[in-house]
Amino acid sequence: MLPLTALLLGLLAVALAWPVPAVLARAGWTRRDPVAALVCWQAVGLAGGLSIIGALLVHGLSPWGGSLPEAWWAWARHWFTGAQPAGPVRGDHWVAQTLAAVLALELLGVLVLALVRTARTRARHRALLELLVDDVSGVDARVLESPVPAAFCIPGARPLLVLSSGMVAELDPAELAAVVAHERAHLAERHHLLLMPFVAWREALPVLPAADRAHDAVRDLVEMRADDVALRAVPGPAGRRTLAKAIVAAAEGGAPQGALAAGGGVLTARVTRLLEPPAELPRWARPAAIGAAITLVAAPTLLLVLPAVV
Structure with missing residues (x-):
């Protein structure tokens, strides 16, 4: 289950890294409703971060279990008790774990530093x-x-x-x-x-x-x-x-x-x-844009938690 989750998160991350921002930046409707457009941009940023870090983390932990909580717990037990993973661990799994940690720390660290500075x-x-x-x-x-x-x-x-x-x-x-x-x-x-x-x-x-x-x-x-x-x-x-x-x-x-x-x-x-x-957007347009933004943030979140509940 986790390899499929990693693939879907990776595809979502690629979409949010280039085509989605490019389309949204050129969209004419954003100037007609800056509030809805700002909500969409916040969703793109948050969903993009969740997707890329989640894809790397899920791929890196996939040998340890069928869901993220299970794999994380098994990974922790491996370091503290020497318990072996359920599947073979390759070099790309270690690389993905490292990149996920580095990217998460970098994004969080840069945000904190930017706020302080x-x-x-x-x-x-x-x-x-x-x-x-x-x-x-x-x-x-x-x-x-x-x-x-x-x-x-x-x-x-x-x-x-x-x-x-x-x-x-x-x-x-x-x-x-x-x-x-x-x-x-x-x-x-x-x-x-x-x-x-x-x-x-x-x-x-x-x-x-x-x-x-x-x-x-x-x-x-x-x-x-x-x-x-x-x-x-x-x-x-x-x-x-x-x-x-x-x-x-x-x-x-x-x-x-x-x-x-x-x-x-x-x-x-x-x-x-x-x-x-x-011209003003139709009355339904702002709720639709905000709904799309919520869906965008929910997508990587559901992909991360779904394997644990199905």
């Missing part, structure tokens, strides 16, 4: 900016003295939303409100946490084209989602043009490492989406 970077930037920014009457953010238009937020336990004085001078009140709403959407919906697994994936597997594709797609989607939330702060027929002008102005200034900026992502795609909004 990013948190430290944000803390340093926040400490420095708090010395430089001021409260300005009528501006719902801290203002940094700089002629270059810039708008960004630094997420964390003590989030900081910063506008440059150049941005305040260049935009009218409606445009400033749109920029602030965009940044507050990043903070309220914890978009940095949605992006972090893909930062770690790209660092852990730099040779995998899907890692870059997934990171860039998720980065663009969180910006589009923040744009959608910001539109609620600038209602009316001119709201989309107001927000588009604001994010174009913000694109010039950039942002510190670890921050989320109003001008981030693919600017042309965001502006086009605002000025020429795509």
Whole structure:
């Protein structure tokens, strides 16, 4: 049973490493519903990790039993009591076990390191900016003295939303409100946490084209989602043009490492989406996308546990 499970998990891992991310990155519907698309990307990342590690682990442990719990227990008894496996153990089984352990530790370790490194970077930037920014009457953010238009937020336990004085001078009140709403959407919906697994994936597997594709797609989607939330702060027929002008102005200034900026992502795609909004998806489309994401995560999970219950 385990060899078949390893084969199915391996095929799923291959699909999630290249064709599925490629198709999802090019799909036009994702810009019509960034929330559903973000759920799907999280599912691709989680299911991909489970599949590749699970395929290696199951193949490596297959000589020790017919299910993963049984094989794991027999493998542990082998090391502590010298009990022999049920079948012959070849070199590829030891290699698969080693690769599974190395890959799991690398993915988890890179994620932890990325979280720690990013948190430290944000803390340093926040400490420095708090010395430089001021409260300005009528501006719902801290203002940094700089002629270059810039708008960004630094997420964390003590989030900081910063506008440059150049941005305040260049935009009218409606445009400033749109920029602030965009940044507050990043903070309220914890978009940095949605992006972090893909930062770690790209660092852990730099040779995998899907890692870059997934990171860039998720980065663009969180910006589009923040744009959608910001539109609620600038209602009316001119709201989309107001927000588009604001994010174009913000694109010039950039942002510190670890921050989320109003001008981030693919600017042309965001502006086009605002000025020429795509048609909304049918009402059934979001539940269908979320259902597909749940199914995608459930598939490797069921493949890992099914041999133990049948």
